[in-house]
Amino acid sequence: MSTATYCPNCPSVSNFLDFGFSPDFEGLKTFCDKVIGDFRRTETFSRPIEETIAALMEVFKECSVEDWDGTGALPVSEDAVLDAAKLIYLLPSNMTFPMPSITAEPNGEIALEWYRGNRSIFVVSVSGKSEIIYAGLYGTNKTHGIEYFGSSLPPAIISNLKRLYSGR
Amino acid sequence: MPTKNGETSVFRTSGISDDEIWSLGDRHIQKEILGRGDIVTSKVTDKGLEVVPDDTPERHANILGWADYDDRSKNISIALQLEDEVNKVNKFHLR
Numbered sequence: 305m306s307t308a309t310y311c312p313n314c315p316s317v318s319n320f321l322d323f324g325f326s327p328d329f330e331g332l333k334t335f336c337d338k339v340i341g342d343f344r345r346t347e348t349f350s351r352p353i354e355e356t357i358a359a360l361m362e363v364f365k366e367c368s369v370e371d372w373d374g375t376g377a378l379p380v381s382e383d384a385v386l387d388a389a390k391l392i393y394l395l396p397s398n399m400t401f402p403m404p405s406i407t408a409e410p411n412g413e414i415a416l417e418w419y420r421g422n423r424s425i426f427v428v429s430v431s432g433k434s435e436i437i438y439a440g441l442y443g444t445n446k447t448h449g450i451e452y453f454g455s456s457l458p459p460a461i462i463s464n465l466k467r468l469y470s471g472r
Numbered sequence: 473m474p475t476k477n478g479e480t481s482v483f484r485t486s487g488i489s490d491d492e493i494w495s496l497g498d499r500h501i502q503k504e505i506l507g508r509g510d511i512v513t514s515k516v517t518d519k520g521l522e523v524v525p526d527d528t529p530e531r532h533a534n535i536l537g538w539a540d541y542d543d544r545s546k547n548i549s550i551a552l553q554l555e556d557e558v559n560k561v562n563k564f565h566l567r
Contacts, residue, residue: 374503375481410475415548422560427552429544439549441556448549 328382335389356392356403360385360414367408378412383432388414391430394457401465404428413437418468426468428461440464473551480535484525485510494567500529510563511554519550 366372367380388406395401404416409429417427426440438461439448451458474480483500485493497505513523516535525533539546558564 371502374501376475376477378476409473410480411473411544423556425552425556427548429548437545437548439545439552441552446549446553448545450545 326382328386332382332386332389335386352403353392356406357389359406360388360392363406363408363414372408373410375410377408377410380408380412380414381432384412384414384430385432387430387432387434388416391416391428391436391453391457394453396457396462401469418465420468424468426464436461438464440468442467473547474535474538478536478538480538482523482533482535484513484523484531484533488531490565496531500532505567507564507566509555509558510565511558515557516554519553521550 364380364382364385367377368382370379371377372379392403395403401418404418407415407417409415411431413429413431415427415429417425419425423441423443426438428436428438430436434452434454436451436453436458437449438451440446447464449460451460453461483493483496485496488496493508494505497508516523521535521537523533524536525531538550
């Protein structure tokens with residue numbers, strides 16, 4: 305797995321990658337421009353989201369080719385990036401939860417992970433099919449499932465994040 | 473997490489030095505290696521998975537027994553538990 309972290313010189317939405325040509329890529333660019341534009345109004349909100357979107361773009365840049373991990377991984381698709389960006393955009397704007405770390409999976413999906421410590425982890429994975437596959441570890445308890453999402457984040461995802469960050 | 477073939481590629485590194493582990497990866501992975509996670513086989517088999525050596529290339533094995541695509545949330549859950557096992561003993565190594 306490869307985990308991207310933010311760096312000032314990495315491409316961001318304000319310095320968008322321009323190697324895509326398909327209609328989907330244009331859609332992605334428009335969507336990401338909107339994500340940042342909506343939140344740029346306040347610096348408090350804009351920085352974490354912009355950094356997370358930048359990390360997502362970095363993962364897409366590195367992992368959108370066949371065999372990006374040297375062991376036969378599938379490429380990350382533009383649809384998966386769109387779903388991941390949408391999910392990030394749909395996270396509660398009151399910033400109760402920190403932004404997740406972004407990872408590409410060998411099956412071409414994108415994982416967003418919230419890590420608080422050992423046995424305190426929540427991860428969601430998107431593939432571009434408007435579904436969220438999730439799993440959580442909370443001490444000795446664990447959960448997993450699939451949720452479909454449209455214009456809002458499924459309650460199950462919110463409740464798992466609340467569970468992870470309860471008692472902070 | 474498994475690839476589309478339902479396999480997770482690993483190397484069996486028991487009994488060799490840290491330098492030899494990095495060298496093994498350098499010789500057989502066609503990408504720059506930035507980091508690795510070490511886990512004992514029993515932690516994997518405890519989750520109902522198998523570690524099947526094929527020695528192609530040397531010391532290579534595949535983790536098999538992952539759930540079908542339709543039940544992949546179970547795979548994510550298992551992968552999360554394995555990641556936690558690696559984290560617990562500080563066995564993620566950055567190069």
